[in-house]
Amino acid sequence: MIDEANEIADLGILIVEDSREMRKILQGMLTELGINQVFLAKDGVEALLFLGDCYDMIDIVVADWNMPNMDGSELLRQIRGADPDIPFMMITGRADKDSVVEAKSQGVSSYIAKPFSIEQLEKKLNVLSRMLNAKVM
Amino acid sequence: MIIDIEQNHEICASILKTLPQAYFLCDHSGMLVSYNKKLAKLLKGNKDNLQNAFVRDFSTDLERIIAKPWEKMLATIKGDNWQEVFFRAFNNQPINLEVNIHRMNVEGEQRLLVLLWDNNKKKNADQRINAEKKIEALGTLSGGIAHEYNNILMVIGGYIQRSLRELDADTPLAKRLKKASEATDRATVLSKQLLIFSGKQAREHKVCNLTKSLLSLRGQIEDTLPNNISLNYQIIDDISKSSLDQKQFEETIMHLVNNAIQAMPMGGEIVIQEENILVEEDTMLAVVLKIPPGEYVSVKVTDTGIGIDSSILDKIFDPFFTTQSSSSAGLGLAVVYGFMRASNGYLNLASTLDEGTTVQLFFKKSSQSIKMLDEDSDDIPLGNGETILVVDDEDGVLNVVSEDIQSLGYEVITATDGLDGLEVQDDHDGNIDLVLSDVVMPGFTGPEMIRAMVKETPDLNYMFMSGFAPQQGNSRTKLPEGATLLAKPVEFKTLAQELKKALNGRSAQMQSNVEGEVND
Structure with missing residues (x-):
């Protein structure tokens, strides 16, 4: 499951999810993928407060x-508005083309459609991690 | 000026002529004493048929109405409502018409004036609109259900998967959970079908050559056929291209083939036929929609099976409607219908009991021009089926360039931005021979994406295209040294030549590597 050269293990990830069960599942998946810096927010307001204090993480x-x-x-x-570049992955139960195109135009970097497996999540994170490594800051 | 109509026969005649309805005037015996041309037309006859005709000659229903005692009948006639009456046309075809009966005093004689109106076309159209509305509403509902359902499935599947990973696979608990997990997978498939039916599923429309898809499907179809069913494949070389989701198209064909197999328990033949079709005028389809004029690519799947009873024809596109006893039938033809809607295509179905069923799919011919290549032209080098990944965040550019490259004889895969490019590279099973990418894309630029790709595939062959000259000093859009940059709009000939050059360079380089290895 976990890559030998696990590039995603060092990622700091903020999960924003209103369902407690989904937060737990996501946290469990990320932990299993070897990611230890996982932070949880139950809605956008909490996420913004957290980012205000701990953006660098x-x-x-x-x-x-x-x-x-x-x-x-x-x-x-x-x-x-504050950071045009930070990768933002949308979790959606309805990945229809129109809403994906619309979300991308708003600045969503990547999306994952529910229900997804840990392997699918790992793949998406790997791609985002490759992007982060290749970006010229 | 006020005209006294009663005294002006000319005006009366003219009014009768312009009446949109057919009419006739009859006496107490039911004999026609006056009628218009439209009546002959409506009853599919000519003036001779109506000469000295009686009402009973074309409608026993109407005859029954007027056969009551004359005076009594006249007293009940109010002329304020239309009623549906059964007629037999002069070509013996049955026809339902709406009639409106009035009494009239003509030169002291009581007569009946009967106006006739053919409402069938409108009724059919209404029925189709209702069927369409029903499917639209069901689509919205099923899309909404799938959405909620996916959230729940995520939780169920997530916990099961996690438990399974923590358990020894041989324990009874793990085995039970495995079964639960398989059921979750089936539910996920069903949920996807609901989304397809709703016409809302994410899909990747690409210009496709259906002949190619059908050829690649043939083996799979043959594998599913029982021994007593034969396959008759009628595909053509010069099929027009069409824009659709190839994967869903293939699933749709397999779906129809499975339906055909189930319709032929005693064996038979499946014909899969591909055609270019020109529809010249609005044509009503048997089920639900009418097809507007235009050029289409059609694929027909015909079986020689048990057929569908006409009484259930209007239900066969309802989700979960099935004639099979198996409970795992899923969404059936509803999925096919949803796919056709999402592809902006049309579907027709014809069926005769005990003879078989034909489902015909119509896809709009792609309007994007396919360049005609002169085979003698040395200037335009053609590809050899190499795979090229095209990345551009502008839909229009992506389509045009992909089309051009496809017409040169390459296989094209596409990505809509840099991140998508990485995902496509990850997901693609075979080799990608060349990546052609836009330079400036939001979030993740072309050169950045190529850098990430090269990290995984160091010998990646790539090329850029851009509408802007590379900006000095912007390190995010700085091209790797020696990279080729094509200026947008890319001229067709230049594109062909540059692609060939890049691919030849690569094979030349690979050749020299091999030789080098041998020499070492």
Whole structure:
């Protein structure tokens, strides 16, 4: 499961997800993938507060698209205002083409459709990690 | 000026002529004493048929209405409503018409004026619109259900998978969980089908040559056929191209083939036929939609099976409708219908009991021009089926360039941005012979993406295209040394030549590597 040269293990990941069960599952998956720096927020407001304090610890934001209080779209808008580049992965239960195109135009870097397996999540994170390593900052 | 219509026969005649309805005037015996041309047309006859005709000659229903005692009947006629009456046309075809009956006093004689109206076309159209609305509503509903369902499946599947990873595979608990996990997989497939039916599933439309897809499917189809069913494959060389999701197309054909197999328990033949079709005018299809004029690529799947009873024809596209006893039938033809809607295509179905069923799919011919290549032209070198990944965040550019490259004889795969490019590279099973990428893309530039790709595949062959000259000083869009940059819009000939040059350079380089190894 875990790559020999595990590039994703060092990633700092912020999970933004309103469902407690989904947060637990995601956290479990990330831990299994060897990622130890996992932070949890239950909605966009909490995520922004966390990013305000600990921005440097986060490499990737993984957020549910449909959430109460502040949804994924609004969270993304606020994050993009401060950082146009931080990878933002959208979790969605309805990955239809129109909403993916729309989300990408808003600045979503990557998306994963529910239900997904740990292998699918690993693949997506690997690609994001390759992107982070190749980017010229 | 006020015209006294009653006294002006000319005006009366003219009004009767312009009436949109057919009409006739009959006496108490039911004999026609006056009628218009439209009546003959409606009853598929000519004036001779109507000469001295009686109502009973073309409608026993109407005859029954007027056969009541004349005076009593006249008293009940109000002329304020239309009613449907059964007629037999002069060509013996049955036809339902709406009629409106009035009494009239003509020169002191009581007559019946009957107006007739053919409402069938409108009724059929209404039925189709209703069927379409029903499917639309079911689509929205199923899309919504799939969405909620996916959230739940994620939790169920997530916990099962996690438990399975922690358990020894041989324990009884692990075996039970494995079964639960398999059921979750089936539920996931069903949920995907719901999304396809809703027409909302993420899909990748690419310009495809259906002949190629059908050829590659042939083996798979033959493998699924029982011994008593034969396959008759009628594909053509010059099929037009069409824009669709190839994977879903192949799944759709397999779906139809499976339906055909189930319709032929005693064996038979499946014909898969591909055609270019020109539809010249709006044509009603048997089921649900009408097809507008245009050029289409059609694929027909015909079986010689038990056929479908006409009484259930209007239900066969409903999700979960099945005539099979098996409970795992899933969404059936509803998925095929959803796929056709998502492909902006049309579907027709014809079936005769005990003779068989034909399902015909219509895909719009791709409007993107396919360049005609002159085979003698030395200037335009052709490809040899090499695989080229094209990456561009602009849909229009991506389509045009992919089309051009495809028409040169290359296999094309596409990605819509840098990150997508990395995913496609990861997912692609075979070799990617060359990557042609845009330079400036939001978030992750072409040169950055190539750098990430080269890290995994050091001998990657690549080339860039851009509408801008490389910006001095912008390190994110700086091309790797020696990289080829094509200026957008890329001229077709230049594209062909540069692709060939890059690919030849690569094979020459590989050749020299091999020789080098031998020499060492």
